[in-house]
Amino acid sequence: MIFKNKQVVVVGAATGIGAALAALLRAKGATLVGMDCEEIEGSSSITVDLARPESIEAAVRALPTHTDAVAFVAGVPSTADPSDILKVNFLGQRSIFLALRPKLSKQSSIVFVSSITARRCDWSDEDLEALVAAPTEVALGMALAESLDGVAAYQLSKRALNYWMKSRLPALVAEGIRANIVSPGPVQTKILKDFEESMGKSRIDAASELVGRHGQPEEIAEVIAFLLSDHACWISGEDLRVDGGFSALRDASLLGPALDLG
Numbered sequence: 001m002i003f004k005n006k007q008v009v010v011v012g013a014a015t016g017i018g019a020a021l022a023a024l025l026r027a028k029g030a031t032l033v034g035m036d037c038e039e040i041e042g043s044s045s046i047t048v049d050l051a052r053p054e055s056i057e058a059a060v061r062a063l064p065t066h067t068d069a070v071a072f073v074a075g076v077p078s079t080a081d082p083s084d085i086l087k088v089n090f091l092g093q094r095s096i097f098l099a100l101r102p103k104l105s106k107q108s109s110i111v112f113v114s115s116i117t118a119r120r121c122d123w124s125d126e127d128l129e130a131l132v133a134a135p136t137e138v139a140l141g142m143a144l145a146e147s148l149d150g151v152a153a154y155q156l157s158k159r160a161l162n163y164w165m166k167s168r169l170p171a172l173v174a175e176g177i178r179a180n181i182v183s184p185g186p187v188q189t190k191i192l193k194d195f196e197e198s199m200g201k202s203r204i205d206a207a208s209e210l211v212g213r214h215g216q217p218e219e220i221a222e223v224i225a226f227l228l229s230d231h232a233c234w235i236s237g238e239d240l241r242v243d244g245g246f247s248a249l250r251d252a253s254l255l256g257p258a259l260d261l262g
Contacts, residue, residue: 001229003030007067007105008228011048011096012074014038016189017113017224020217021071024225035059035096036074050074050092051084053136060099067100069109069228075157077194082153086143089157091136094164109228110172110179112165113220114158116243117199118183121152121159132164150198158183162239169237178236180227185243187215211244 008025012018013034022034034040035048048059075089093112104110123131131139143156165179172179186192186207192214196204208214223242226232241247 001028001225001231003028003069003225003229005029005031006069007031007033007064009033009035009063009067009070009100011035011050011070011072011093012113013045014040016073016191017184017187017217017220018071018073021073021221021224024218024221025228028225030069033063048096050096051087053095056092056096056099060096060103063100063103065103066105067103067108068105070097070100070104070111071224071228072097072110072112073224075113077191078150078154078198079194080150082148082150083140083144085150085153086140086157087136089154090160090164091139093161094132095136104175104177106176107233108177109232110177111224111227112161112179112181113224114162114181114183114239115154116183116185116241116247117155118158118162119247121155123156123159125163128160128163129167131160132167154198166237166239173236178227178233180232180235180237181239182220182224182227183239183241183243184215184220185211185241185246187217187220189217207243207246210249211246213244215242215244 003025008030010018010022013022014036022032026032034045037047037049046059046062049055072093076085131142134142148156162181165181169179186204220242223240227235
C-alpha cells in the first residue's frame with residue numbers, strides 16, 4: 001500500500017486506532033492531516049469537536065482544497081452521556097462528511113469505523129431512515145425520546161452510521177467515491193475499560209476467550225489503510241467485521257456442537 005502524493009484525513013487521530021492508522025499512513029508516504037479534539041503528535045493537525053457544528057465547520061475550512069481519502073475513526077464509548085454518544089458517533093460524523101464532501105477528489109475512498117455491537121440495535125429500517133434523514137437536532141430528539149442508556153445509545157449510533165452509509169451509497173458511487181465500513185470487536189485501547197464498565201467485563205472477556213485475545217489498534221489500522229488504498233479500488237459498500245473471527249465463531253456456536261472438519 002503506497003500513499004505517496006495522496007492527501008489523507010484521519011478524523012480521530014490522537015489515540016487508539018486513529019493514532020495507529022495515522023502512523024501507518026505516514027510510513028506509507030501519505031500527506032496526512034489528523035483531526036481530533038485532543039492534541040495530535042507527528043502530523044499536521046486540526047482541532048475539532050464533533051459535538052459542536054461550529055467546530056466542524058471551522059475544521060473543514062482549515063482542510064486543504066482536495067482530499068483523496070478520509071477515515072472516520074473518532075468516537076466516544078458507551079460510558080459517555082447518551083446525547084454526546086449520538087452527537088459524536090453518528091451525527092457529527094455525518095456532518096463532517098457532508099461538509100468536506102466538496103473537497104473529495106475523484107476516485108476518493110472513505111472508511112467509517114463502526115462496531116460489531118451495531119447488530120444489537122433493534123431499530124427497524126423504517127425508524128432508522130426517519131432518523132438519518134432528519135436534521136441534527138431533530139434526529140437527536142428522536143433518539144433521546146427513547147430514553148436510551150449509554151449502551152443502547154452506542155449501539156444505535158453505530159447502527160445509524162451503517163444504515164446511513166449503505167443507504168446513501170448510490171449517490172456516492174455516482175460521484176466516484178468509494179465508501180466502506182470497518183466494524184471491530186474489542187480492541188486493546190484506553191477505552192476498553194469503558195466498555196468493560198458499561199457492557200460488563202464478562203461480556204468483553206467472552207470475546208477474548210473465544211478467539212484467544214483482543215485485537216490491537218495496529219491490526220485494525222492495517223485493514224482501514226487497505227480499504228483507503230488503490231489496492232481496494234473494486235471494493236465499496238462493504239461492512240467488514242475485524243474481530244478475530246468472534247462474530248463468526250459465536251454464530252457457529254448457535255448451530256450446535258463443534259464439528260470436525262473431516
